[in-house]
Amino acid sequence: MTSREEAATFEDRGRAAIKAASRCLADPSTSLEDAQAAIKLLQLALSDVIMVAEDRQRRLVRLQAGARRLAR
Secondary structure, eight states: OOHHHHHHHHHHHHHHHHHHHHHHHHOTTOOHHHHHHHHHHHHHHHHHHHHHHHHHHHHHHHHHHHHHHHHO
16 A cells, blocks of 8 residues: 555545544534543544644655756
8 A cells, every 4th residue: 555545544534533523523412421532533633634734745845845956
């Protein structure tokens, strides 16, 4: 599996976690404990998304620097 495929799978899992947590929080019968767990899941998913975005930003900067060197 390539890093791009792994990132896509990682993103898909994050989206699924966010959807599940959102459904849980939208349900009026959700207990306080379940709501707290859903919020924790959202925090973890958001942290993961930020980590992936930062990694992609670093890769983009490296690619742009390489392209500038080649263009000279």
